[in-house]
Amino acid sequence: MAIRKVLLRDENEDFLRKVSKPVVEFDDNLVALINDMIDTLHKYDGLGLAAPQIGVLKRIAIVEVGDVYLELINPVITSKEGSIIRDEGCLSLPGLFKKVERPAKVSIRAFDRHGFEYEYTAEGLLARAICHEMDHLDGHLFVDFVVDDKKTKGDK
Ligand code: CO
Numbered sequence: 001m002a003i004r005k006v007l008l009r010d011e012n013e014d015f016l017r018k019v020s021k022p023v024v025e026f027d028d029n030l031v032a033l034i035n036d037m038i039d040t041l042h043k044y045d046g047l048g049l050a051a052p053q054i055g056v057l058k059r060i061a062i063v064e065v066g067d068v069y070l071e072l073i074n075p076v077i078t079s080k081e082g083s084i085i086r087d088e089g090c091l092s093l094p095g096l097f098k099k100v101e102r103p104a105k106v107s108i109r110a111f112d113r114h115g116f117e118y119e120y121t122a123e124g125l126l127a128r129a130i131c132h133e134m135d136h137l138d139g140h141l142f143v144d145f146v147v148d149d150k151k152t153k154g155d156k
Contacts, residue, residue, distance in 0.1 A: 001036060001039050002039060003043045004036050004037070004040045004054035006040065006044060006054060006092060007052075007053055008092055008093070008094070009090075009141060009143075012092075015052070015055070015057075016052060016139065017139040017141075018052065019057075019137070020051065020057045020060075020136075021058055021059065022058075022059050022074045023058050023059055023060060026113065030060070031113050033051065034062065034113050036054070037049050037051065037054065037062050038062060046091045047063060047064060047125070047129045048061060048062060048065075048129045048130075048132060048133040049133070050133045050136030050137055051137075052137065052139075053091060059073065060072070060073050060137075061136065063133055065125050065126040065129050068122075068126055070110075070130070071110070071111075072108070072110045072130065072133060072134065073110055073111040075109070075130075075137075076108065076109050076110070077106055077108055077131075077134065078109050079106070080103035080105070080106050081104060081105040081106075082103060083103060084101070084104045084128070085100070085102075085147055086100070086102070086128065087099055087100075088100040088102075088128065088132060088142045089142075092141070093143065096143070098142065098143060099146060099147050100142050102127065102132075103131065104124065104127065105121065105122070105123045105127055106122055106130055106131060107119065107120070107122075108120055108121075108122070108130060
């Protein structure tokens, strides 16, 4: 278990823009990597972390919102519903918070560290965190999806 350095957009944008590769081996290396991601997430007090943020271009992310912890390995979104506009931030862009529109509810299918495939439906902040972390796996950052301030005025 170790805390890894989180790559910053300002220093590593080219890397953070790459598309990550699917996980094929559910082995001890994967477990060690995820344990490091958990340590790193806790150290930085974030809601989620994607492997590319610690320099690994694999489709792995973790989210921890309240008492829900999820491992998202090779995740796919199977349905989305509604939309919520809310301030969002990222450990790779410290101190920056902008309004982003996300689904109010998402259903996903993913694998955990043991290679067990599961389905999960999340709402609100957890749904937002899942979408944010999954974006990292395709090289997208939340600043790509910022909605302009006028749009948020009528948003409840
Ligand atoms: Co992020």
